[in-house]
Amino acid sequence: MFPNSFEYYAPRSVEEIFGLLEQYGDETKILAGGQSLLPMMKLRLVAPSILIDINGISSWDNVTEQAHLLHIGALVRHRKWEYVLDSRVPLLHQTARHIADPLVRNRGTMGGSLAHADPAADWGAALLALKASVSIQSAHRSREVPLREFFVDTFTTVLEPQELVTGIRIPLHYDSGFVGARYLKLERKVGDFAVVGVAVTLVLDPHGVVLDAGIGLAAVGATPLAAVKAESLLQGHPLTPELIRHVASEAAKESDPVTDRRGSEEYKRAMVNVFVERGLTAVHHDWQRLMDVSA
Amino acid sequence: MGRTVINDQIMVHVTINGESRHALAEPRTLLAYFIRDNLGLTGTHVGCDTTSCGVCTVLLDGVPVKSCTVLAVQADGHDIETVEGLGHNGQLHPLQQAFWDNHGLQCGFCTPGMLMTTTALLRNSVDLTEHEVRRAISGNLCRCTGYVNIVKAVLEAKRRMGEETRKV
Numbered sequence: 317m318f319p320n321s322f323e324y325y326a327p328r329s330v331e332e333i334f335g336l337l338e339q340y341g342d343e344t345k346i347l348a349g350g351q352s353l354l355p356m357m358k359l360r361l362v363a364p365s366i367l368i369d370i371n372g373i374s375s376w377d378n379v380t381e382q383a384h385l386l387h388i389g390a391l392v393r394h395r396k397w398e399y400v401l402d403s404r405v406p407l408l409h410q411t412a413r414h415i416a417d418p419l420v421r422n423r424g425t426m427g428g429s430l431a432h433a434d435p436a437a438d439w440g441a442a443l444l445a446l447k448a449s450v451s452i453q454s455a456h457r458s459r460e461v462p463l464r465e466f467f468v469d470t471f472t473t474v475l476e477p478q479e480l481v482t483g484i485r486i487p488l489h490y491d492s493g494f495v496g497a498r499y500l501k502l503e504r505k506v507g508d509f510a511v512v513g514v515a516v517t518l519v520l521d522p523h524g525v526v527l528d529a530g531i532g533l534a535a536v537g538a539t540p541l542a543a544v545k546a547e548s549l550l551q552g553h554p555l556t557p558e559l560i561r562h563v564a565s566e567a568a569k570e571s572d573p574v575t576d577r578r579g580s581e582e583y584k585r586a587m588v589n590v591f592v593e594r595g596l597t598a599v600h601h602d603w604q605r606l607m608d609v610s611a
Numbered sequence: 612m613g614r615t616v617i618n619d620q621i622m623v624h625v626t627i628n629g630e631s632r633h634a635l636a637e638p639r640t641l642l643a644y645f646i647r648d649n650l651g652l653t654g655t656h657v658g659c660d661t662t663s664c665g666v667c668t669v670l671l672d673g674v675p676v677k678s679c680t681v682l683a684v685q686a687d688g689h690d691i692e693t694v695e696g697l698g699h700n701g702q703l704h705p706l707q708q709a710f711w712d713n714h715g716l717q718c719g720f721c722t723p724g725m726l727m728t729t730t731a732l733l734r735n736s737v738d739l740t741e742h743e744v745r746r747a748i749s750g751n752l753c754r755c756t757g758y759v760n761i762v763k764a765v766l767e768a769k770r771r772m773g774e775e776t777r778k779v
Contacts, residue, residue: 317660317679324621324638324684347682354641354680355662367638369685417750419665419728422674423681506749507663 319357326369333368333480334455340366341477347371348391348428351420376427376482386486387451390427394420394439404488407497407517407530411442414499417507427481430466433473433539436509440467440540442499443484445515445530451483460485467539489528494520494606496599500591501534504578510535511578514567514591518550518599522607526550531563531592536571536584543567546592555600564593614687623687627652628696636683643667645683646693654694654723658752665751668724669693675731677750694723697730705775706730706768715764717755724751729765739769 327333337344345353345364348371356362370376376389379396386405397412398421415421415438429439430450440463449462452475463484466473475481489495497517501510513534519527529550531543546567553559573584615622620635627650634649646655646669658666660679667678670692697704703711706726716722725748732739732747744765745758753761 318641318644319639321619321637321639324682326684326687347685350682350685351662351680354682357639358641358660369682371685417665418747419668419675419677419750420662420680423676 317358319354320360320363322363322365322367324367324369326372328372330373330375330453333370333373334453334478336366336368337478337480338455344368344477346428346431346480348431349393349424350428351416351424352428352432352434370480381488384488384490386488388426388484388486390451390481390483391425392427393422394424394426394429395422404490404495405446405486405497405517406495407442407446407499407515408486410497411438411499411515414438414501414503414510414513420507426484430463430484431473431475431481433467433471434509435467435470435537435539436513436535437540438499438501438510438513438515438534441510441513441532441534442515443486444532444540444542445497445517446486446532447530448484448486450481451485452479453482454479458482464542470538489519493522494603496520496602498595498598500595502587502591512536512573512584512587512591514588514595516592516595516599518555518596520555520599520603524554524600524603524607526553526555531567533567533571533588535578536573536588538572541571543570543592545570550596555596555603557597560593560596560600563596564589567592621684621687623683625650625686625689625691627691628693638682638684640683641679642669642671642681642683642686642691643678645686646678646691649683652693652695656720656723658720658724663752664721664724665728665748666721666724668727668751670727670731673731673734675728692727692730694726697726704730705772706733706765709764709768709771710761713760713764713767715757715761717753717757721751721753721755725753725761729768732765733769733772736769739766741766 344366347369376391378389380387394415397408401409500514502512515532517530529547533541546563568585568589571588575581624633656666658664662680669678744762
């Protein structure tokens with residue numbers, strides 16, 4: 317199973333990449349981790365005539381921090397977060413462990429996953445919950461697009477043919493005490509794409525009041541979705557079992573699944589409800605344990 | 612960029628199992644096929660060919676990857692280890708020996724991939740639990756459903772290799 321023939325470029329500089337994109341635009345695909353692109357090329361679902369391998373740009377393989385923002389380079393591999401637990405963004409670690417399998421995580425990248433825009437991808441849901449933004453660059457301009465405006469449709473983003481994703485920015489909550497998160501995923505077998513994926517992250521003050529809430533949903537819409545209404549119900553309120561149940565049913569209403577071989581619309585919606593409730597309850601328990609310990 | 616291109620083929624230089632090798636490959640050639648067909652090392656198997664089964668796992672700069680989902684040209688200038696590199700002078704690697712002793716296989720088709728994934732696991736872990744072994748091989752499928760003995764073998768290899776290190 318070989319892909320169609322293509323011309324291969326492995327640029328050593330960012331300028332070279334933008335030059336190639338400028339020249340060939342539509343005909344190109346960017347090869348980052350390749351864990352979705354190469355299988356699709358082998359199945360001849362895509363057949364770019366030009367392949368631009370960006371793995372030679374070592375500066376995109378870094379995680380840096382400035383002005384309350386975590387900047388993750390486009391080439392940072394999934395496995396990085398499997399081994400790193402940053403207590404300010406625990407959702408990254410929680411999610412990484414659920415992505416495909418360890419061998420794919422060794423190679424696949426966060427930037428590649430976002431640009432690929434599979435509605436079932438785990439990072440999509442998690443980074444929506446984290447209110448991340450995407451750094452996009454072309455030869456002529458660079459722009460920062462909130463992830464909540466980045467996905468247009470299945471496998472479609474706001475990226476122009478001459479642009480590429482250079483990194484991801486995640487806001488950090490410096491002043492707040494407790495950040496809790498969960499990623500819950502229903503999969504048919506280990507390493508599979510989500511039938512339903514739910515990412516929740518909460519910032520709680522010492523009284524258990526929600527300072528910030530993020531809920532991202534995978535595989536229940538044409539793109540990864542943020543459960544915006546459900547999030548807003550949490551904001552500024554103390555976390556209680558009643559509120560959690562209410563938020564979970566709201567998130568289920570906001571989801572937009574379709575019936576397919578993996579399950580019916582009703583089933584997937586019900587799973588969103590169950591997972592949001594389970595995730596928020598787990599975070600609540602984490603917080604209670606912490607308060608007991610510190611009390 | 613100093614690449615040699617002949618008839619749309621690119622010269623790919625790799626260090627494979629410690630040996631420096633090179634061969635021409637089309638850009639679309641997958642690493643698994645490059646290793647088997649161009650370098651003649653057929654220990655690396657090709658199974659599903661769709662990034663699911665993990666039988667084609669090799670170490671790329673020490674990291675286990677599915678070689679059916681990496682282009683050969685991407686490995687240019689890099690270090691590759693395959694199952695052929697495990698044993699030395701006719702002696703099995705302790706991990707291979709543990710697979711042998713525990714019957715960590717049935718048909719054996721998934722074995723090269725299992726060995727390469729767990730080679731990296733053994734190198735990078737101090738202690739090892741059954742759970743960690745099972746997680747590590749979750750991208751390597753055995754369709755004979757023989758995981759129990761494979762896990763047993765990896766844990767035993769870890770124990771034996773630890774003892775050898777302590778002796779030294």
